[in-house]
Amino acid sequence: MDAAARYEQLIAFLNAHLPRPVQQEELADGTFQFTGGSPGEVVARLTKASVAIEQYAVRWETPYTPVMRPRRVGLVRWRRLPESTVMNVVGQLIRGARDARLSRYVMCQLCGETKPPEWMEDHDVCQQCSASVLGPVH
Numbered sequence: 001m002d003a004a005a006r007y008e009q010l011i012a013f014l015n016a017h018l019p020r021p022v023q024q025e026e027l028a029d030g031t032f033q034f035t036g037g038s039p040g041e042v043v044a045r046l047t048k049a050s051v052a053i054e055q056y057a058v059r060w061e062t063p064y065t066p067v068m069r070p071r072r073v074g075l076v077r078w079r080r081l082p083e084s085t086v087m088n089v090v091g092q093l094i095r096g097a098r099d100a101r102l103s104r105y106v107m108c109q110l111c112g113e114t115k116p117p118e119w120m121e122d123h124d125v126c127q128q129c130s131a132s133v134l135g136p137v138h
C-alpha cells in the first residue's frame, strides 16, 4: 500500500477508534487534528509523517478564557512501521490517553455528577453548582 492510501487508512482508523463524537479539523500547517469525546478526551494530530496522541486538557488563561492544552502521550512515525504495528500502537495510545483523562474527572459534592477538572470551581464543587449557590455575581 502506498503512503497516500495508508494516510487515508489512518484517518479512517482515528475516526473509528477515538471516543465519540469525533471532531475533525485541518490546521493551517496541513495537520489533521481530531478531537474525540465531548467534553474532549483524546486529541490526535496526523501529518504525512507522524501521528501524535494527546490527552485532552484545558487551562484557564483568565477566569473567562479556556485554552486547550493537550498533553502528548506518544508520537508514531507511521511511515517507518508496518501498518498493523501502527494501528496497534495508536489504538493503545488512544486507550491510555483516554484512561488518563477520565482518571482526572472529579465528582461534584453538591450535584453528584462526575465532571472534567476544568468544569470544577474548586476541588469539591462544580462551576454550575457554585453559580447557583452563590447566585449571579453583580
Ligand SMILES: [Zn+2]
Binding pocket: 108, 109, 110, 111, 112, 113, 125, 126, 127, 128, 129, 130
Ligand atoms: Zn455540581
